[in-house]
Amino acid sequence: MRLHLALLLFVLTLFLGGRPLHAADGPPNFLVILCDDLGYGDLHCYGHPTIRTPHLDKLAEEGIRLTACYSASALCSPARAGLLTGRMPTRSGIYTWIAEGNPMHLGQDETTIATVLKQRGYDACHSGKWHLNGLFNSPEQNQPGDHGFDHWFATQNNAIPTHENPRNFVRNGQPVGPLKGYSCQLVADEAINWLKSRTDSSKPFFLNVCFHEPHEQVASPSELVKTYPDIATEQAEYFANVTNMDAAVGRLMTALDELKLSTNTLVVFTSDNGPETLDRYPKATHCWGSAGPLRGMKLHVYDGGIREPGILRWTGKIQPGQVSDVPVSSLDLFPTCCELAGITAPPRKPLDGVSIVPLLNGKKFERPQPLFWHYYGGLGNRQVALRDGDWKLVAWTDQPTSKASGGSLVKGMVPVMKSTRLVGCELYHITDDIGEQKNLADQEPERTKRLFDEAQKLYGEVTAEGPDWYHEMPRVQK
Template sequence: MKRFSLFIALALLVVVQQTATAQQRPNFLVIQCDDLGYGDLECYGHPAIKTPNLNRLASQGVRFTSCYSAAPVCSPSRAGLVTGQTPTQVGIYDWIPGGSPMHVQASEITVAKLLKEAGYHTGLFGKWHCNGMFNSPQQPQPGDLGFEYWFATQNNASPSHEKPVNFVRNGEKVGPTSDFSCQVVAGEAGHWLEEIQDDGKPFFALVTFHEPHEPIASPDDLVKTYPDADKKGEALYYANVTNMDRAVGRLMQTIDKLGLADDTLVLFTSDNGPETLNRYPNAWRSHGSPGPLRGMKLHIYEGGIRVPGIARFPGKLEAGTESDVPVCSLDILPTFCELAGAEIPAGAKLDGTSLVGLMRGEPIERAKPLFWHYYRAFHNAKVAVRDGDWKLVALWDQGEVKPGAAYHKGDYSKIKDAKFTAFELYNLTEDIGETKDVSADHPEIVGRLKKALLEKYDEATANAPDWFAEAK
């Protein structure tokens, strides 16, 4: 594949945005998987999993090699995507169990709200996981955060991916379904796309597949295509990713059939790195791969946050190319809003950066480095920043906090009072696997990035809510 600066190749989009009428502005389709690892796709080097539709999508557009999620775990990652803010800043510290007081508040700006206000149709299809009291007036629901139409679950597809029964459509329970979750979601999104086509408005659709998160279930015909997968649950996992790939193919066929391909920017990505096999008993089917990266889901190292990323926009993005420019799901809100002509409120504390400047051949001008925080990350590495080639990882003084247990009483003080006692520095261009800490060799870089990291940490935690205090 040819390498190039991705967003330079997007230069024609600026002309489109500056001259288009409301009806001609770009459509946006974001497809997000759940626990899909950096190395889980055929076009990212997986030796066994077949993903022909995503291979085709990559051949039609751009494959990111430094694409990041907002966090190494589901709810914070999703909150970051929809708000454009570091998840800690909006109070989403960990995954959200059912009944939890934690939620994205109605006062937050979201990409769906801003695009809706600018005249876009907005729809959500799949996993929501941005509140604990799902489909309840006690907390904001997708419709309160800008999605005019929503077909979603609170967290996982239940009882598994096969024939889930827990979808809700615009506040009404759907009941039993008759297919695998990704196909149910793709079918609903396709139906919505066909319905809105005659309206003349541009659209923003957020499609959030449950696959390949546990509890995994996969079609038998696909499981049988992996006879050489001899580890327990391995064929189920591989088939699960391939079934998701089929669902992506359905969506692309719908876009193409409706004549929307040339007017639609499609982004495909994942919410975090792959699940580990040894975290809990039901994870025996989780055979995801971080590829060459260190760590997996729940790690602040690259395997937890660097994810697949593919973009397609025929005629605007050069087909069959790749980019190593660091980009993040936090960038979606400011980038989409600029392309759509949607106004971002003055004083919004965004952590993402509009990438439209690069469409004019300019480098990304980030006011601050990319930043990640997850207080329950494995070991003591809890915070990181990336600036260009360099990544600084911060270790805290609060001791080990068990990963994956969700946010509990007493955790707030750990987050607010944390002190960082050691720092690791990696050159990701030379050492993608983060195998060599070079902090001793570059004290000036450590000092600069440490200052930026601590300043952002203080900013992110300054007004972060204590959910259990507020629930009293």
């Protein structure tokens, strides 16, 4: 009888295409692919009627397509800080995007995924946009190599002058100079070459691939632009930009297959924030991103700014063909990697993310704490959001932020942020009202008060922890 039961379980496992994940299986590899300003509705597998993304469509078919995948923030630098640390970016003092020369940076006292995995014997590589310091490639602030990456190929922010033939990449502290090609393919080239050239291929790896696409300044191969003949030129260039990024993802997946790494590599694909709004600044002429059915776009704490495409694939481990509406966050990546690698997450700092290994195993996953967002420059003076199960609260403070919206850190911003309190809110049943159109705050007074009080508590906690870079000693001290 026991033999028959064991055989049945084995057959079911083969049929489902996956098996339970355990650290005892040995530390897995992690490949994280992060896009820049890619909207929730920008992929074919997320409903875009025109943009072709065959490689990401296939990736979704081979794993889990997440329909409630959230970024840590509504814009770039904070989102990247949250993903790497598992902590609300306000705690780290990454309040907004980091302009060149700005004092904001990811301090040495912040622990990244790469750092903890390196202690477990991992190799770690970062390829692409960094955007976690204002003094890029300077000893005055921490660089990717100071946060656990053995090899790094990066830019401070955008590819300059455009995605085509960028000239501002740095490799391990040395400027590379002018390059030929498109940014996403160059970033994929570096990642693939690093995988193939590792001296000890038996060691597990963490590979952080951060495309510049489809952020402005958009540039796309003419042959791909021509495949959208019925679309106006600037819009077609955006569509082709996403398709070019998709092709780079396909090359990464082919490399994993050729190196026989797919069965021991968890692939995570997502975006840093929602799509850019058209013409928000003079050069934003190609910003034809789509938030799909969501309200808002980049810089909003409505879901259009923070809910992103999310795909998880682990060949032979994760059951393919799944679609999950369970809310997950990029903050969850840190504790998930720790659990799968058999590492105890550092206890000295509060983590805001939680391990989603139960979800990967096909089990029920319940989040013990609400998801929370804070962005001081949120458009419309909507600076805080909290999601608790089916409900989402959007709140604002007593200090309008119109001057801060979309800007980098300036003197005086942090004291104002720390002194404000939440004064009003909206409440949405987000699972039934994905577009956040029906404010139920008046109809649900008890629930509204409970969630508002929780949001106020978290807001005070994370803003109290964040430093004022203009009035405190720099936290480099390497």
